[in-house]
Amino acid sequence: MTLIIKNVEPRFLATFKAFSKCFNAKVEAKKSKSEIAAEWIKEDEQFIKDYKAGKIKHYKADKEIAQKWEKEAKEAMRDYKAGKLKAYKSAKEMHEDILKNG
Numbered sequence: 001m002t003l004i005i006k007n008v009e010p011r012f013l014a015t016f017k018a019f020s021k022c023f024n025a026k027v028e029a030k031k032s033k034s035e036i037a038a039e040w041i042k043e044d045e046q047f048i049k050d051y052k053a054g055k056i057k058h059y060k061a062d063k064e065i066a067q068k069w070e071k072e073a074k075e076a077m078r079d080y081k082a083g084k085l086k087a088y089k090s091a092k093e094m095h096e097d098i099l100k101n102g
Helices: 010-021 033-052 062-081 091-101
Strands: none
Touching: none
16 A cells, blocks of 8 residues: 655654654655755855855866866876876776775
8 A cells, every 4th residue: 555645844754754664664755846946046055155155166267177187197196106096907807806805
């Protein structure tokens, strides 16, 4: 049997989940499109707030990005030569190594 309860406030979700466990039932929670849109708006507002507060780096030109990538590439090569990084010939080889060595 399926029971559908709509438009439940999020604060009651934990209660419904606990109640369903008593009967070995499942609870599936889905957000409405308006709830998802509200979350996106909130995330956008937080992003703008963080950007204005200087918490997010803004690159003024492609040159800055290229310089950052070049620096990271040099660091990676240095770590590789020092034996801190592994290189693989294929994704299959990498997956096998991960499964074997964790």
